[in-house]
Amino acid sequence: MMKYYLKCVKCGYETLDFPAWFSANQECVKCKTKYSEVWYHSDYNNFPDLLRGNPEDFWYYFDYLPLNDRKNVVSCKEGAAPMERWEFLRDYARKEFGINCYVYVYRNDLNGGTNTFKDVAASLAASLFKEHNITQYTIASTGNTATAYSKYLSLAGIKLTVFVPDCITQDSVNEMHSYHQDVRIVDGDYAFAKKMAAQFHQQNKILISSGNIDPIRVEAKKTMVFEFLRQLGEMPDVYIQAVSGGTGPIAIDKGVRELEPLYPYINLPRMVLVQQDTCDPMVQGWEEAVEDNFPDGWETRYPIINNPQTSVSILSTGNPAMYPVVAPIVKKSGGSFVRVKEENLTDLAAKVYKEKNLVLGPASIVCLSGFYKALQEKQINNGDTVLINTGEGVARAKEFEGEVMG
Numbered sequence: 001m002m003k004y005y006l007k008c009v010k011c012g013y014e015t016l017d018f019p020a021w022f023s024a025n026q027e028c029v030k031c032k033t034k035y036s037e038v039w040y041h042s043d044y045n046n047f048p049d050l051l052r053g054n055p056e057d058f059w060y061y062f063d064y065l066p067l068n069d070r071k072n073v074v075s076c077k078e079g080a081a082p083m084e085r086w087e088f089l090r091d092y093a094r095k096e097f098g099i100n101c102y103v104y105v106y107r108n109d110l111n112g113g114t115n116t117f118k119d120v121a122a123s124l125a126a127s128l129f130k131e132h133n134i135t136q137y138t139i140a141s142t143g144n145t146a147t148a149y150s151k152y153l154s155l156a157g158i159k160l161t162v163f164v165p166d167c168i169t170q171d172s173v174n175e176m177h178s179y180h181q182d183v184r185i186v187d188g189d190y191a192f193a194k195k196m197a198a199q200f201h202q203q204n205k206i207l208i209s210s211g212n213i214d215p216i217r218v219e220a221k222k223t224m225v226f227e228f229l230r231q232l233g234e235m236p237d238v239y240i241q242a243v244s245g246g247t248g249p250i251a252i253d254k255g256v257r258e259l260e261p262l263y264p265y266i267n268l269p270r271m272v273l274v275q276q277d278t279c280d281p282m283v284q285g286w287e288e289a290v291e292d293n294f295p296d297g298w299e300t301r302y303p304i305i306n307n308p309q310t311s312v313s314i315l316s317t318g319n320p321a322m323y324p325v326v327a328p329i330v331k332k333s334g335g336s337f338v339r340v341k342e343e344n345l346t347d348l349a350a351k352v353y354k355e356k357n358l359v360l361g362p363a364s365i366v367c368l369s370g371f372y373k374a375l376q377e378k379q380i381n382n383g384d385t386v387l388i389n390t391g392e393g394v395a396r397a398k399e400f401e402g403e404v405m406g
Ligand SMILES: Cc1ncc(COP(=O)(O)O)c(C=O)c1O
Pocket: 116, 117, 118, 142, 144, 145, 212, 241, 242, 243, 244, 245, 246, 247, 248, 249, 314, 315, 363, 364, 390, 391, 392
């Protein structure tokens, strides 16, 4: 028996494994939709034991990842960073809002690959491609996925062509070049980069990532749920993340559903998904839905922002095609989308620097701003455990770092 299979979210059709999935053009052969999830024949009775361990990386959850042979693992110690309690945030909530909460920060800048929460996805992708002798790949990205895939695929000897928007930081481009990958900066925004990547995939018959619902990316990131349980002993009540395409929330929802048979009382945390005011199509769509009391088809209504004018290039998805998938997850969780001001990011980053002697990347500061906004909007209650998932360090945003350090 295979270790895993893919199952179509729409019609339930089962695809044997990743080679079959790739040769079916990454769609369900029955209903032709692109959204399938990985499920396992592995024994979940062994899972609770894992929660007592102290792993170095997310490959610790090997039995629940779609790789057949451990010898194919390509890893740089990612996906098991210790969660930190940030007392100045807890103090702020108590002093300013009278809210007693526990605040943990999951610092993805501590990941060993390229210091972002994209490292786990790139690690699983590189390992899987190695296992199935895939030698070329293509992906579009706002920057961090591109950088992570550049590094990990190069470690596996796989040639990558990445398509990135013209707003990308030069630091990111330089790092990708250092891994000797083919970097194409398109003359336009992220939506255009996706279009160019799709064209490249079609013309050259080179495998492409299927986007934010890509089962490889989702499976890697769902291990966040495992880490929450291992490190906190329970699911957080509130989960805060800066959102661009939406892989994070999609993956958390998958992880929770995967563990439901084992832990029937496991809860999806209330998701607070944050966007900066210069590129906030999901927040706008959500606000309209709230205003109209979630009418039929609400999740399909959202604006498209062409060429978003934001300096946070990592969070520049102006056309959030996955909103119809992400927004219902947020609704089901009892959470919401919140908007923060881009003009306030440097001040908050400077405050974090003062408190923690640490400079984080702008997308991480958007996420942290979401904590303050969630307090203002009364999304955090007394007794809540709040998990703030900061996605990146500052290494590829030197200009931002300069502003923060003054
Ligand atoms: C640092 C950081 N934060 C947040 C995001 C948003 O991730 P997603 O919306 O795909 O969950 C990304 C990726 O685009 C990122 O690199």
